[in-house]
Amino acid sequence: MQNNCIFCRIIAGEIPSATVYEDKDFKAIMDISPAARGHVIMLSKRHCENLLELDDGTAEKALLVARKLARALKAELNCDGINLLQNNGEAAGQTVFHFHLHLIPRYQGDRISLGWTPGAYGDGEAQALAAALAARL
Ligand code: AMP
Numbered sequence: 001m002q003n004n005c006i007f008c009r010i011i012a013g014e015i016p017s018a019t020v021y022e023d024k025d026f027k028a029i030m031d032i033s034p035a036a037r038g039h040v041i042m043l044s045k046r047h048c049e050n051l052l053e054l055d056d057g058t059a060e061k062a063l064l065v066a067r068k069l070a071r072a073l074k075a076e077l078n079c080d081g082i083n084l085l086q087n088n089g090e091a092a093g094q095t096v097f098h099f100h101l102h103l104i105p106r107y108q109g110d111r112i113s114l115g116w117t118p119g120a121y122g123d124g125e126a127q128a129l130a131a132a133l134a135a136r137l
């Protein structure tokens with residue numbers, strides 16, 4: 001627990017939240033400033049800054065819990081789609097530096113924008129980068 005971390009304080013019950021789900025590894029709550037009605041954030045109980053710092057056990061379980069939450073959102077809201085969004089680092093839009101995953105209900109024609117302008121690779125560039133990355137794995 002980090003005293004200056006708002007999500008640690010939520011997990012400790014010091015700051016109120018609308019809780020959707022809780023187990024020994026995760027707590028899922030309603031986002032206080034939702035992108036859409038039903039926007040949920042899933043917090044790791046253990047403090048770690050982001051995905052890169054996450055321990056194996058929590059990382060392995062994260063998608064199972066996310067799937068459970070996604071199914072509940074779909075059943076309750078009958079949304080057309082759901083985005084999973086997980087920001088790592090300020091440059092990626094992370095504002096709370098405690099691992100969390102967003103689940104955002106989506107509807108055909110809604111005005112939520114998570115998009116980008118598609119880029120392109122030069123000749124051989126994607127292959128070279130893939131090889132460089134593969135060498136690090
Ligand atoms: P990120 O930009 O990925 O770090 O997302 C942080 C999210 O936490 C934002 O969507 C905030 O609206 C949300 N948030 C911040 N404080 C609270 C809080 N006290 N309760 C619920 N959600 C929060």
Ligand code: ZN
Binds near residue numbers: 001006007097
């Ligand atoms: Zn924390």
